[in-house]
Structure formats: structure tokens, C-alpha cells
Amino acid sequence: MRICNYKPRICVICSKEFKPTNPTQKYCSEECYKIGQRQIAITKGKMTGKGLDIRTCEYCGKLFKPTGYKQKYCKECSIIVKRETSVRWQKEHPERVKLSRKKNYNKYPDKAKQATKQWLLKHPEWKREEDKEQYRKHLQKIKERQKRYLQTHLDKWRKYNAKRERNLDFIPLNEPFENAEAHHLDKIYVIYIPKEVHRSIWHNVIKNINMDEINAIAFNYL
Secondary structure, eight states, X not given: OOOOOOOOEEOTTTOOEEOOSSTTOOOSSHHHHHHHHHHHHHHHTOOOSSSXXXXXXXXXXXXXXXXXXXXXXXXXXXXXXXXXXXXXXXXXXXXXXXXXXXXXXXXXXXXXHHHHHHHHHHOHHHHHHHXXXXXXXXXXXXXXXXXXXXXXXXXXXXXHHHHHHHTOOOEESSOOOTTEEEEESSSSEEEEEEHHHHHHSOOBTTTTBSHHHHHHHHGGGO
């Protein structure tokens, strides 16, 4: 039987002195060997969660069992963190986001149009707010287009107003004054009120929308 006379060594894990049985031995016992193999697996990224302890999520503070040694968040919070980081990155790099969207739109125009339609159907409130903002920004251009339309389609505009006036009579209950507009109490009677007051509340006589509110103010000018 071969006798092995190796020099004593120090264990890599517990730093105790031991007598090795082979020339490559680094650990004094099986416990230190398991700990060392676990550390090697962690450093190389081969750990699949079998030997890892339960951790606390850095986002919600709940306990979870990790599937990798680098995992910091639980399964539910990892999705939220990814979304927040992506939104933050998009705000910090708006130019790069625009370029990437343009490239994708040019590559797949049909898919992009379908995706925008579906998104707008799910978010109708956003579309209304966006339309209002665009209207405020381009108010002068819209007025210029309306003037051009009236110049080229004056007959259609007159016919539209004629149809509207046929359904309404005009019997004033007071006399007109400066900066006044005629307000229809109903389809027959009219009261002259200031222009600012008349346009402060949106109303419609035919559909009977907000008529009680505006009529209560209009009776003060009799």
C-alpha cells in the first residue's frame, strides 16, 4: 500500500490546518468541500436556485426563493421593475426612442397601423386629451382652413344654416345692445345676452343640452 506523506495545508474555507490525502486537496472536510463548490458555482453563474437561501425582495419586501444568484426581486416585482426602468430610459433618451419607432414603422407599416388603432380603442380618453391639445396648439391654422373652406364651399354652408334656421323661430323678448348675442330660450323665443355669457356655457336647443343653466342666467337680462 502506497503511503502519502503530503505537507500540511490550510483549508480555503475555514482556514484550519489539515493533512491532505491527495496533491490537489483544498478542503479539510466534506462540509467545507460543499461550501467551496457552491461558491464556485455562484461565481461561474451555474447556480439554478437549488442551493440558494430564501431572500427578501428589494421592491416589495416579501420573502421569495431565487432562481439565480443575481436575483434581487420576486417574480411579480421583476415585471414592474422592468417596466419602470424602460419608462425611465425612454424619458432620458427621447431621440433614440423616436428613431427606433420610425424604423419599426417603416419596416412594418401595416402592423403599426393596426397596433395604434387597437391602442386607441382601449384608451379613448387619451385620444380626446390629445385632440384638445392639438386644437389649442394649431388654433390659428384651423381658423384659416375654415375661412378657405367657406370661400370655396359657401353654397353648402348657406344650405346648412338655412336648414337649421327653418326649425327655429325668432321672437325677441328684449332689445339688442352692444356686444350682445341672441339666445334661444326654446325654438321660438329669443333673449339678447352678452357675448361672453352666451359662450360661457355650451348648450344646444335642438338636443336640449344645458338649457336650464343658460336660461336661468338669460332671464336676468329681461
